[in-house]
Amino acid sequence: xxxxxxxxxxxxxxxxxxxxxxxxxxxxxxxxxxxxxxxxxxxxxxxxxxxxxxxxxxxxxxxxxxxxxxxxxxxxxxxxxxxxxxxxxxxxxxxxxxxxxxxxxxxxxx
Amino acid sequence: xxxxxxxxxxxxxxxxxxxxxxxxxxxxxxxxxxxxxxxxxxxxxxxxxxxxxxxxxxxxxxxxxxxxxxxxxxxxxxxxxxxxxxxxxxxxxxxxxxxxxxx
Numbered sequence: 001x002x003x004x005x006x007x008x009x010x011x012x013x014x015x016x017x018x019x020x021x022x023x024x025x026x027x028x029x030x031x032x033x034x035x036x037x038x039x040x041x042x043x044x045x046x047x048x049x050x051x052x053x054x055x056x057x058x059x060x061x062x063x064x065x066x067x068x069x070x071x072x073x074x075x076x077x078x079x080x081x082x083x084x085x086x087x088x089x090x091x092x093x094x095x096x097x098x099x100x101x102x103x104x105x106x107x108x109x110x
Numbered sequence: 111x112x113x114x115x116x117x118x119x120x121x122x123x124x125x126x127x128x129x130x131x132x133x134x135x136x137x138x139x140x141x142x143x144x145x146x147x148x149x150x151x152x153x154x155x156x157x158x159x160x161x162x163x164x165x166x167x168x169x170x171x172x173x174x175x176x177x178x179x180x181x182x183x184x185x186x187x188x189x190x191x192x193x194x195x196x197x198x199x200x201x202x203x204x205x206x207x208x209x210x211x212x213x
Contacts, residue, residue, distance in 0.1 A: 003162075003165070003167065004162065004167045007158070007162070011158070031205055031206060031209050034205055034209070035201060035202050035205040038201055038205060039198060039201060042122075042197070042201070046118060046122055046194075049118055050115070050118065053114065053171070053174060054171060055114060055115050055118075055170065055171050055174040055175070056168050056169070056170060056171070057168060057169050057170075057171060058167065058168045059165075059166040059167050059168060059169075061166075062162075062165070062166065062167045063167070079194075081155075082151060082155055082191070082194065082195065083194070083195065083198040085150075085151040085154075086147050086148060086151060086195040086198055086199060087147075087198060087199065087202050089146060089147040089150055089151070090143065090147040090199055090202065093140065093142065093143035093146055093147060094140075094143060096143075097140040097142055097143050098136070098139050098140050098143060
């Protein structure tokens with residue numbers, strides 16, 4: 001397997017593992033996938049521009065060479081790994097540091 | 111344009127940054143929450159980026175970065191890992207807010 005492809009898959013798996021480990025269980029929530037619909041669109045604009053210009057150029061021997069528009073497919077997994085870790089931690093710390101906005105909302109009172 | 115990568119980040123950040131102060135959202139309720147959620151993944155992704163940039167997975171076109179480097183990464187690439195997570199957190203809170211309103 002190509003190196004970037006492998007790392008991107010591992011990164012995405014690690015982010016999901018973090019979600020399960022910290023018991024935030026975002027992957028089970030519909031709103032998380034709706035959020036990804038929005039972020040996927042944003043990725044297209046930002047990453048699309050970076051790769052189209054190109055501001056970032058890729059070593060073809062390290063990735064599959066499969067691109068959506070000008071974006072290597074691995075980039076979507078890289079972005080997923082980064083942003084999912086951020087959101088998992090955000091929800092984890094929301095539970096730890098913030099009182100839930102409304103009773104019955106995600107997060108326990110303490 | 112040397113400022114093109116910076117400009118992209120600024121454009122991405124502008125809307126979320128302004129709207130993040132909305133009273134409907136609770137993004138700044140806890141500084142610890144915001145700092146830790148952005149800062150904890152940062153070293154992992156910077157290390158990933160630095161190692162694979164050295165290996166040749168990708169490279170940065172010097173025509174579009176201002177020319178300040180942190181190790182082998184343009185400053186813009188380092189800021190990417192702060193700007194994009196912030197935009198994502200803003201988007202996540204907005205999605206939660208809008209879905210909550212519809213109930």
